[in-house]
Amino acid sequence: MTRPRPISGFPEWLPPQRMIEQQLVDRLRAAFECHGFAPLETRAVEPLDQLLRKGETSKEVYVLRRLQAESGESGDEALGLHFDLTVPFARFVLENAGRLQFPFRRYQIQKVWRGERPQEGRYREFLQADIDIVDRGTLPAHYEAELPLVVGEALAGLPIPPILIRANNRKLCEGFYRGLGLDDPPAVLRAVDKLDKIGPVRVATQLAATAGASEAQAKACLGLAEISAGDGSFVEAVRALGVEHPLLEEGLGELASVVDTAREHAAGLLVADLRIARGLDYYTGTVYEAQLRGYERFGAVCAGGRYDNLATAGDDRYPGIGLSIGISRILGLLFGAGALSISRQVPTCVLVALPAEDQRPVCLRVASALRRRGIAAEVSPSAAKYGKQIRAAARVGIPFVWFPGQDGAADEVKDIRSGAQDTADLATWSPPVADLRPTVTAVTKEIK
Amino acid sequence: MTRPRPISGFPEWLPPQRMIEQQLVDRLRAAFECHGFAPLETRAVEPLDQLLRKGETSKEVYVLRRLQAESGESGDEALGLHFDLTVPFARFVLENAGRLQFPFRRYQIQKVWRGERPQEGRYREFLQADIDIVDRGTLPAHYEAELPLVVGEALAGLPIPPILIRANNRKLCEGFYRGLGLDDPPAVLRAVDKLDKIGPVRVATQLAATAGASEAQAKACLGLAEISAGDGSFVEAVRALGVEHPLLEEGLGELASVVDTAREHAAGLLVADLRIARGLDYYTGTVYEAQLRGYERFGAVCAGGRYDNLATAGDDRYPGIGLSIGISRILGLLFGAGALSISRQVPTCVLVALPAEDQRPVCLRVASALRRRGIAAEVSPSAAKYGKQIRAAARVGIPFVWFPGQDGAADEVKDIRSGAQDTADLATWSPPVADLRPTVTAVTKEIK
Numbered sequence: 001m002t003r004p005r006p007i008s009g010f011p012e013w014l015p016p017q018r019m020i021e022q023q024l025v026d027r028l029r030a031a032f033e034c035h036g037f038a039p040l041e042t043r044a045v046e047p048l049d050q051l052l053r054k055g056e057t058s059k060e061v062y063v064l065r066r067l068q069a070e071s072g073e074s075g076d077e078a079l080g081l082h083f084d085l086t087v088p089f090a091r092f093v094l095e096n097a098g099r100l101q102f103p104f105r106r107y108q109i110q111k112v113w114r115g116e117r118p119q120e121g122r123y124r125e126f127l128q129a130d131i132d133i134v135d136r137g138t139l140p141a142h143y144e145a146e147l148p149l150v151v152g153e154a155l156a157g158l159p160i161p162p163i164l165i166r167a168n169n170r171k172l173c174e175g176f177y178r179g180l181g182l183d184d185p186p187a188v189l190r191a192v193d194k195l196d197k198i199g200p201v202r203v204a205t206q207l208a209a210t211a212g213a214s215e216a217q218a219k220a221c222l223g224l225a226e227i228s229a230g231d232g233s234f235v236e237a238v239r240a241l242g243v244e245h246p247l248l249e250e251g252l253g254e255l256a257s258v259v260d261t262a263r264e265h266a267a268g269l270l271v272a273d274l275r276i277a278r279g280l281d282y283y284t285g286t287v288y289e290a291q292l293r294g295y296e297r298f299g300a301v302c303a304g305g306r307y308d309n310l311a312t313a314g315d316d317r318y319p320g321i322g323l324s325i326g327i328s329r330i331l332g333l334l335f336g337a338g339a340l341s342i343s344r345q346v347p348t349c350v351l352v353a354l355p356a357e358d359q360r361p362v363c364l365r366v367a368s369a370l371r372r373r374g375i376a377a378e379v380s381p382s383a384a385k386y387g388k389q390i391r392a393a394a395r396v397g398i399p400f401v402w403f404p405g406q407d408g409a410a411d412e413v414k415d416i417r418s419g420a421q422d423t424a425d426l427a428t429w430s431p432p433v434a435d436l437r438p439t440v441t442a443v444t445k446e447i448k
Numbered sequence: 449m450t451r452p453r454p455i456s457g458f459p460e461w462l463p464p465q466r467m468i469e470q471q472l473v474d475r476l477r478a479a480f481e482c483h484g485f486a487p488l489e490t491r492a493v494e495p496l497d498q499l500l501r502k503g504e505t506s507k508e509v510y511v512l513r514r515l516q517a518e519s520g521e522s523g524d525e526a527l528g529l530h531f532d533l534t535v536p537f538a539r540f541v542l543e544n545a546g547r548l549q550f551p552f553r554r555y556q557i558q559k560v561w562r563g564e565r566p567q568e569g570r571y572r573e574f575l576q577a578d579i580d581i582v583d584r585g586t587l588p589a590h591y592e593a594e595l596p597l598v599v600g601e602a603l604a605g606l607p608i609p610p611i612l613i614r615a616n617n618r619k620l621c622e623g624f625y626r627g628l629g630l631d632d633p634p635a636v637l638r639a640v641d642k643l644d645k646i647g648p649v650r651v652a653t654q655l656a657a658t659a660g661a662s663e664a665q666a667k668a669c670l671g672l673a674e675i676s677a678g679d680g681s682f683v684e685a686v687r688a689l690g691v692e693h694p695l696l697e698e699g700l701g702e703l704a705s706v707v708d709t710a711r712e713h714a715a716g717l718l719v720a721d722l723r724i725a726r727g728l729d730y731y732t733g734t735v736y737e738a739q740l741r742g743y744e745r746f747g748a749v750c751a752g753g754r755y756d757n758l759a760t761a762g763d764d765r766y767p768g769i770g771l772s773i774g775i776s777r778i779l780g781l782l783f784g785a786g787a788l789s790i791s792r793q794v795p796t797c798v799l800v801a802l803p804a805e806d807q808r809p810v811c812l813r814v815a816s817a818l819r820r821r822g823i824a825a826e827v828s829p830s831a832a833k834y835g836k837q838i839r840a841a842a843r844v845g846i847p848f849v850w851f852p853g854q855d856g857a858a859d860e861v862k863d864i865r866s867g868a869q870d871t872a873d874l875a876t877w878s879p880p881v882a883d884l885r886p887t888v889t890a891v892t893k894e895i896k
Contacts, residue, residue, distance in 0.1 A: 003761045004543045007527070010493060012540065014547055015486035015554060022487055033795035034819045036826030038463035039470055043573055044492075044559060045458060048515075060515075066563035067496075067509040067528070079455070080515070092460065095452045099462055101793070101844050103829045106463060111492060115514035125491055140830065142808060149812075153819075265812060313451045345549065347481035360590060364597075364713060371482045371601075378484030381551050382588065396549050 009116060009124030011328060013335075016345045020440050021127070021331055024158060025109055028129050028325065031154035032107040037131050040106045042088040044113075048078040050091060060114040081113040085130040086282075086304075086322055090311035093134050093318050102318075103135040103143075109327070123328055130304075132322035134311060139319040141254050144286040144306055145261035151290075151302060151323050152262075152269040159442035160334060163302060165290040166228075166273035167258055170283050170305070172251025173274070176224055176238070179245030180217050187211040192225050193277035225275035231263060232256045234272040251285075258286055284308040288323060292333065301330045343439040344397025347376045349431055350413070351393040352402045354380040359404065366404055366411070369426050375436065377402070390416060399435045457564060457572030459776060461783075464793045464886075469575070469779055471888050472606060473557055476577050476773065479602035480555040485579050488554040490536040492561075496526040498539060508562040529561040533578040534730075534752075534770055538759035541582050541766050550766075551583040551591075557775070574776035578752075582759060582768035589702050591769050592734040592754055593709035599738075599750060599771050600710075600717040607890035608782060611750060613738040614676075614721035615706055618731050618753070620699025621722070624672055624686070627693030628665050635659040640673050641725035673723035679711060680704045682720040699733075706734055732756040736771060740781065749778045791887040792845030795824045797879055798861070799841040800850045802828040807852065814852055814859070817874050823884065825850070838864060847883045 006012070013021060029039070051061050062081040082088045085108045093100065109129040116122040131150060133143050148165050155163055173192075174185040182188055191206040198206075200222050207213035207221060220241055227237045235252050255272055262270035278287045285306030292301050304323035311318035334340045350370055352363045363379040370377040380389045386403070393401050394416050402424070403412045413429060414421040454460070461469060477487070499509050510529040530536045533556045541548065557577040564570040579598060581591050596613050603611055621640075622633040630636055639654040646654075648670050655661035655669060668689055675685045683700050703720055710718035726735045733754030740749050752771035759766035782788045798818055800811045811827040818825040828837045834851070841849050842864050850872070851860045861877060862869040 004495075004498070004539050006543070007491065007493065007495070007525075010491035012491055013489070014544065015488055018487045018489060021489075034822070034824045036794055036796035036824060038794045039466045040463055041461070041466060041469075043455065043458035043460055044561070045455065045573070047452075047455070050452070062512045063515050064510045064529070065513060067511050068563070077455075081512070091452050095454070096462065101840075105794070105826070113492070115516070125493070135829070142805075146812075146827075261809075261812075264809060265816070346484055346486045346553070348484035357590075361709075361712060364594075364709075368713070374482070376482045376484060378553070379594075381583070392549075 009122060011123060011125070011332060013331070016342050016438075017331070017335060019347070019438055020340055020342050021327065023440050024160075024327060024331070025127075025129070027157055028109065028154050028327075029107070031157070032129075032131055032150065035105070035131075035150045035153075037105045037107040037150075040089070040092070040108045041110055042082070042085070042092050042108065044081055044111070045079040046082050046088055046091060048080045050087065051080045051083065053087075060116060062113050062115045083114045084112055085110060085128055085324065086132070086307070086310065089130070089132055089322070090134075090307075090318070090320065093311045093320075094313050094316070097136070097316065097318065103133055103139070105131070105133045107131045123332070126326065126328035129325040129327055130322055132320050134318045134320035136316070136318055139306070139308070139321065141257065141285070143321050144254060145258045147304070147321055147323050148258070148262055148270050148288060149265050151325065152266045155325070159340065159440055160330065161292045161294050161339075163269075163290045164293055165262075165270040165288050165302070166276050167255060167270055167286055167288050168272070168274050168276035169251040169255040169258075169286050171247045171285060172238070172255055173224070173277075175245035175248025175251055176241075176243050177221065179243040179248055180220055182211055182213055182217055182221075184211050188213070188221060189277045192221060192275065193279060195222075195225055195275055228271055228273040228275075230259070230268075230271045232259060234259070234274065238274070254286060278303060278305055282307045282310050284319075286321070292330065295333050295337075298333050299329075301326050301333070339443050341441055341443050343435075343441075344399070346396045346398060347438060348378050348396075348398045349375050349436060350377040350400045350402050351389065351398045352377055352379045352404065353386055353389050354383045355404065355406055357383045359383070362404055366402060366426060370402070373430070375431065390414070397438075400431060457570060459571060459573070459780060461779070464790050465779070465783060467795070467886055468788055468790050468888050469775065472608075472775060472779070473575075473577070475605055476557065476602050476775075477555070479605070480577075480579055480598065483553070483579075483598045483601075485553045485555040485598075488537070488540070488556045489558055490530070490533070490540050490556065492529055492559070493527040494530050494536055494539060496528045498535065499528045499531065501535075508564060510561050510563045531562045532560055533558060533576055533772065534580070534755070534758065537578070537580055537770070538582075538755075538766070538768070541759045541768075542761050542764070545584070545764065545766065551581055551587070553579070553581045555579045571776055571780070574774065577773040577775055578770055580768050580770035582766045584764070584766055587754070587756070587767040587769065589705065589733070592702060593706045595752070595769055595771050596706070596710055596718050596736060597713050599773065600714045603773070607788065607888055608778065609740045609742050609787075610716070611738045611740055612716075613710075613718040613736050613750070614724050615703060615718055615734055615736050616720070616722050616724040617699040617703040617706075617734050619695045619733060620686070620703055621672070621725075623693035623696030623699055624689075624691050625669065627691040627696055628668055630659055630661055630665055630669075632659050636661070636669060637725045640669060640723065641727060643670075643673055643723055676719055676721040676723075678707070678716075678719045680707060682707070682722065686722070702734060726751060726753055730755045730758050732767075734769070740778065743781050743785075746781050747777075749774050749781070787891050789889055789891050791883075791889075792847070794844045794846060795886060796826050796844075796846045797823050797883060797885075798825040798848045798850050799837065799846045800825055800827045800852065801834055801837050802831045803852065803854055805831045807831070810852055814850060814874060818850070821878070823879065838862070845886075848879060 064079045177185045188211045204218040207218040283305035287305035290302035306321040308319040367377040405411045410423040413424040512527045625633045636659045652666040655666040731753035735753035738750035754769040756767040815825040853859045858871040861872040
């Protein structure tokens, strides 16, 4: 084999980074479960026609083919890798509705794949953590206020910068556009969605071209998009634009409730920001987008919204709401900035030194006794000189080396960092709690 | 959307089953880390030419294609989904050798994909948990004895039937065949590998046809395959067949050491069984295969071996040894037999009852206070009558319902199972430890 090279868009972490990722995932899992979300994994593949229901995303799908597929093989429909966890979840709910209890709260932490062009430098495989709540028939609006609190709480316990969630409401926008006399709200949304990329002048041009907006209508749309507030004051700001529509009122009420609830339970977590559009057109109520504070220009690390029509079959409707955290994206940003570190490269807390190869059974028993008390331990690979064994432990950050007593002498344990060495009783010795497992810490530095 | 149906070969668990799977995975992770194995995940895809290095497996690979791939796109080599975790790991080691410390102990728990024909009813997507140790240049034989102990210890803490690991040694077999005068050991192995499927008579026929074996040689090969023992006595049984070869002696010594170590540290875990061949031809030393006791006829749930030549580039050699646990396979067997159950369908321990919708902020604060003390809690979806809220909790097995005190009265908590209801202090109340999280238990019943 020639020495292999990375594949663009498919990031792989080294073990210390993977340990950081696992601690992040463990924390998210614990928080989601603490909020009553049940775990779920769906298969990596979906029938291609399901993935292509939304034309917009079709270009990003990886299609599968069995290498030895025979032509005319029966029952083998075209499959593609899922590009998010929402579409598979909606499918799972429909498929298993009779075996689920509603409202159904689930979290799902899995890889997703997007066949982006490699030269764009985007991830083609990445890890997402999603929470969703679906109900049968109707879904109460209070979940739109609850979901950001769950994500805020889950991320708050981690050594990463805080997030700011920006929320908008599709009914608010649609009502506003219709109240203005614009009757193709998706076309308006698509144009406004480009505001950050192309600026207000070109958005206005596009509004005229694709949504038939007059200059005054375009100006009003851009005025709406400029409104942002951390409290209910955005409602008055919208009303000051002088547009009226029942759907607008409904959306204003829902978004005000989301903002008020967040203010009460998690001050600083969320603001109303009426330029948030979100590309996918299945959202029907609140939409969310979040950035890491200090990393805003790198884009969203969390996004989602309410979708009323994604899981429907005949008369059965399962409206839902979800938020998705981009784990690979968060870690990619923070690793890139050198903003996270871990106290060692391996889980091992104690290396049991090996006096001679024929002492391996004794050393295996020592390691086994430590493990029975939850202390991660491994036996030295070889009976090299002790100095060499200690240096090997130090290289990967193992904090302690255990020396089995020879010829009736007591066992001893050395803290490699301080050099302190003492006799120790295998039945009772424990490391300081902080050394039991690798610890992740934030590295404070200037962001480039 | 019409109601979707499952895709053959792509199993999906319902949330209670997924909770069981997660507890299994968590236990494996904890055990692996306690033995000093660092976590790793590799990308799902490998270059197709790497996956096809072993011709045998080529028929099982899923190839990827970007739906909108343009012809002549540069730099986009053919990619396939990995069919195991060993080939990607060997590639990862070669790619990152300069950034790893050796011996490198890693575990990897990921989905793998095989494009099996759907009608065979095999999994096409399944979850594996692998541990491997690789070293640079040479790999000491003691790891061949250590690895089964790690797997035995990891699985021993779970409510699943015990496993029996059957071990053999490639050097032992190759030396024996060569000592017999058969000079195509892989051909002999391939024939012997079919012993369980086609029986000794047809194996003998195949040995004659494909390995040029005489009747006496075939009989000796079958005689070797019949030897099995839980202690070192297999060595004498092999010697009694009267074959001599240096490689045979080496293999006998290594396998005896594996068996002796297992006997000392984990009695009953492992036997020498000289019919174990393992299909893939990259193994070069000890090979392992394990079944769940009571489920032997369903095949291997764990397998692996030593591979000296999988990760080599030029003069750099990274010999390794690994064992792979088939998590989907174990759970598929046990779910199918109804052998596992979990105490509830959701992580939630306490449902906070909602007296009226305008009390939701109060109830959110109650749930939040419980969660701060690690008690999973959610607020009732609606302010239905208390009887209805309690029944909804009971349906998913939530053990406790919390009633916020109205008009200055104290809060109360009800154990739904016993019906007992008492006043409770939000700052101090805790559920019994056994109710804190869902508990997985083995269901004892006749195996069908």
